Amino acid sequence: MDEIRKTSTSSAAANERPTLKTIAFMTGLGITTVSRALKDAPDIGSETKERVRLVARQLGYQPNRAGVRLRTGKTNVIALVLSIEQELMGFTSQMVQGISEVLGGTQYHLVVTPHSFEKDPMVPVRYILDTGSADGVIISRMEPEDPRVHLMTERNLPFVTHGRTDMGIVHPFHDFDNEAYVYQAVQRLVQRGRRRIALLAPLSRFSYQIHSRIGFEHGLNDFQVTEVSMGRMTTETPLEEIRAYAERLCRLTEPPDGIISLSGSASIALVAGAEAAGRRLGKEIDIVSKQSAEFLNWIRPEMLTVTEDVRHAGRELAKAVLARIDGVAPELLQSIDGPVWSQMGPKD
């Protein structure tokens, strides 16, 4: 099948995608006028604007992205930089949905750039900077001193972070309040009579490890309970190792009676370990977990959970980058979500 009606070089195409030229031809105006009319520029007559808009809508005109990008440098792209090490249980999916909900009403497209954080987190950021391939960037897995934030700030590339930094640079972010989460987790465990609590925290390089530690220590202090060490375990340790460690821990003479986890999937391993050691949730031990999708309560209703609304985070992040691109001051684009505890199981 080859093309049918191939139109001549001049305007007024039958089948082709309409351009400014098409509209100019149909209205009898100049291309410049059409361009300015669609932008609602002040030096175009209002009747003309109306006419142009009408024809444009009629034709289903959509500005050619390549043309705009070439001329103005504006890509109309938001880049989402994802770490391939990121939690799997629904996180990415929700984040993408949330971002898209916001971008859906705009000209922006979402380009997803997964990358190994372990190898070199700077690679995707540098690429975007070198090629000018996005107007704004969303990054996560923040560190207190984050070189990506340095670079993008220095090079004036709008961005938001999912998570906070601590480096004296004011930048847009959205974060979950892990400090409050862990503090409240301790509180709830104490309310249930727990006295020996362990914390399964993220890798220490990440900002939210520090936040969760702070919340934990305040909790230990305020409620006068003891910590049981999780050793070298983090939320990123392979599940089987976590399970084995949890089992060992629960077999000690002085086992923990409460565990707080920062990761939904890691919690599955904790539960498996604790139960392998004969502990029952809600009886000898309570496990508290953050999750990015409601599933833990389905499998163990006794578990205490907070569901981080990642979709909402995606929306906030998207709104923030867009606002930043529009020149809104970074200090106005910072938000933190507090923990929301799920309905409880049998106990309540």
Add this chain to the structure above:
Amino acid sequence: MDEIRKTSTSSAAANERPTLKTIAFMTGLGITTVSRALKDAPDIGSETKERVRLVARQLGYQPNRAGVRLRTGKTNVIALVLSIEQELMGFTSQMVQGISEVLGGTQYHLVVTPHSFEKDPMVPVRYILDTGSADGVIISRMEPEDPRVHLMTERNLPFVTHGRTDMGIVHPFHDFDNEAYVYQAVQRLVQRGRRRIALLAPLSRFSYQIHSRIGFEHGLNDFQVTEVSMGRMTTETPLEEIRAYAERLCRLTEPPDGIISLSGSASIALVAGAEAAGRRLGKEIDIVSKQSAEFLNWIRPEMLTVTEDVRHAGRELAKAVLARIDGVAPELLQSIDGPVWSQMGPKD
């Protein structure tokens, strides 16, 4: 902070991004020559090519995407069209990772376009077609008669589907063998002595509902066991309804002793329902499930599972669109993954 060294209009910029013009200036060649040299065109001297390549590498030259796209129409973009109704447990994340692994070695970017399948599945496809915003498309949630496939085929837009159709159009696809999965599931249940089996299938509009039904009926027939109806339940029914239904089912005088599920998250609800009715997995009942991330065995080791390798699917899909874009015949770009059963729990 404003810009420093702003270079004049002519070439030889200090800080700016290099273009063909920059290379042309530095080598003393014409822009055309440089362009052709980088494309390894036959009418350029080999020594010249070497020289151009050297300088280009030196400068870190990367072709301007907008320039290429404007001139040639090539976007270097692959669009992933996702349904927001899609399973949450890791599916999207894995799919994106898989695709990116393949695109990582190319000039292609991945644009993600979530959309409500329920509302109108054609919208994103039409948008891509109307705006020419991608060179290739990946879609999922296939139906036997899929209008998206019709449209893209007719308009000659390269695409792959995750799942098969049945409409006499030969097109690239990658699929999981749901028929074999369900058949083998029946077989395994029978091996465990189960005789009354229920199937929790997808919505009937989807191709894989049909495949799973076929596998199921063959199984029922070959192994001489009876079906217990799941009523109006599908994998997309809200979890709480599924749970309630499963519980009711298990309280009947003739309850099922085996359930086969096509969705990991729905299986959680099935387990909850069965257990609420006092049935124990591996004892009075066996539940078999497909999942897109290894998590069911962690929470109920007695469950029989198959993990669909969505990441691998992403890789296959990406390779297929790229090949299709390069003109490879569609019939050569079709693949089906067989079910791989996980290690069993205590029983084995």
Add this chain to the structure above:
DNA sequence: AGAAAAAACTGAAACGTTACAGGTAATTTT
């Protein structure tokens, strides 16, 4: 009435790339 100002519109140039239709010099053929 003439000058000045305002309103409405427009052509040319440029962003970076590639296709096309050449050009020039060296080499081969006759």
Add this chain to the structure above:
DNA sequence: AAAATTACCTGTAACGTTTCAGTTTTTTCT
């Protein structure tokens, strides 16, 4: 030695857009 061929290279135009520097027409001011 002239003609033809080959090997290499290049300028121009075009893709669709916006910015700049106008131009023309109408209105307002003096």
